[in-house]
Amino acid sequence: MKALLCDEPNTLTLIERERPADVPGQLRIRIAAIGICGTDYHIYGGNQPFLNYPRVMGHELSGYAMADSVDGRIAKGDLVVVNPYLTCGTCHACTIGKPNCCENIAVLGVHTDGGMCEEITVPEANLYPAKDLTPQAAAMVEFLAIGAHGVRRSALTEGSSALIVGAGPIGVGAALFAHIAGAAVTLRDTSSDRLALAKKIVPAATVELVSEAAPGVFDTVFDATGNINAMNAGLNFLAHGGSYVLLSVVKGDLNFADPEFHKRETTLIASRNALKVDFEHVVACMAKGLVPVDDIGTHRTTLEGAVSDLPKWAQDRGTVVKALIEVAA
CATH class of the missing domain: 3.90.180.10 (Medium-chain alcohol dehydrogenases, catalytic domain)
Incomplete structure (x- = not known):
């Protein structure tokens, strides 16, 4: 063969x-x-x-x-x-x-x-x-299941706000399934080309270049950058009482200011790969045309x-x- x-x-x-x-x-x-x-x-x-x-x-x-x-x-x-x-x-x-x-x-x-x-x-x-x-x-299905798994682990609720940092394939998948779950989605990236592609896939999303302000008002923040500096900075975008989900995995140390982490009572979530339930969720959403x-x-x-x-x-x-x-x- x-x-x-x-x-x-x-x-x-x-x-x-x-x-x-x-x-x-x-x-x-x-x-x-x-x-x-x-x-x-x-x-x-x-x-x-x-x-x-x-x-x-x-x-x-x-x-x-x-x-x-x-x-x-x-x-x-x-x-x-x-x-x-x-x-x-x-x-x-x-x-x-x-x-x-x-x-x-x-x-x-x-x-x-x-x-x-x-x-x-x-x-x-x-x-x-x-x-x-x-x-x-x-x-x-497999790559989309990674984003779907992170969204499921985040337990975001319908009507909440979600920021996805990084508009590559994994970030786009997370944005899509956060939208399907009923969140108001914002995507940030350094590339206007990637944001334009992402906007076609998740038309309801707000897209922002990294140079633009992103205040700490989001109920859930997902990092999909694969960049340790972006991962360390992502906490700043999170609202008090919110969840920070790390889809990226890189060599390096996470460094948060403890007062910032604690005053938000942050829930920090690592998300790795996907489970059978996530694969099946993606398949079902595809079959429905979502x-x-x-x-x-x-x-x-x-x-x-x-x-x-x-x-x-x-x-x-x-x-x-x-x-x-x-x-x-």
């Missing part, structure tokens, strides 16, 4: 390799579409410090089941969404229903080869039916085309919300 291999930083090769072997408890999937994530761009650019090359990237995946699942949820030929988080099932986080922060988590396309290929085998429990979606929409998938999927290519397109998009991410690799119809 064909696979797109990142041999080393800044080197992509389309190769032929053996199809994956059948594994008990896993289902063989014919890949339909792959979303290109910021992580993939970082792997390509050599900015993932804990990754071993060569690596087949790709963890935002949709595909077709090549057999029936044992539990009967999935039939041969069904379109499915892949949850790419491979968990141990035995650590404390897993046993309390939080496998998204499993102590031994491995992610397809990062810690092990992923889905930028024609076929993959995945644990049956990591597959969710997506029969009402297109393959392209189904490949967007997610403008055509505006989110801004760029498309093939496995062959990705050899040249992925490096190009890595250098011009300001005009890309979500690029997709289409593999099988």
Whole structure:
């Protein structure tokens, strides 16, 4: 089968390799579409410090089941969404229903080869039916679930105000699902181009360049910048009694002035990956037409085309919300 291999930083090769072997408890999937994530761009650019090359990237995946699942949820030929988080099932986080922060988590396309290929085998429990979606929409579910998970953890209420700092794909997803939850949404970013793209996806949102004032009046603030300085500054935008949700994870130390943190009686929330309920929420919202998938999927290519397109998009991410690799119809 064909696979797109990142041999080393800044080197992509389309190769032929053996199809994956059948594994008990896993289902063989014919890949339909792959979303290109910021992580993939970082792997390509050599900015993932804990990754071993060569690596087949790709963890935002949709595909077709090549057999029936044992539990009967999935039939041969069904379109499915892949949850790419491979968990141990035995650590404390897993046993309390939080496998998204499993102590031994491995992610397809990062810690092990992923889905930028024609076929993959995945644990049956990591597959969710997506029969009402297109393959392209189904490949967007994973990244949108990250924003949806953060919104759910924030417990924001209808009619409240939410500020999302960072209008990249994760921030846009958080803004979209905060809006679906009934919040009045504001998006801030340093790029007017990213804000313009975000406004198409969440037209009800207010957009602000970072140079503009953002007073501390928001009930919930989400950081999706991936910038430690922005993460440290985000507390200033929060109203008293509010919640600060960190979708970003970076190397560095969080530094808040304790008087500012305490006088707001701030709830500080870290949000990592997503759970089955978040994937299912995204799928349901897509099926209802609440997610403008055509505006989110801004760029498309093939496995062959990705050899040249992925490096190009890595250098011009300001005009890309979500690029997709289409593999099988």
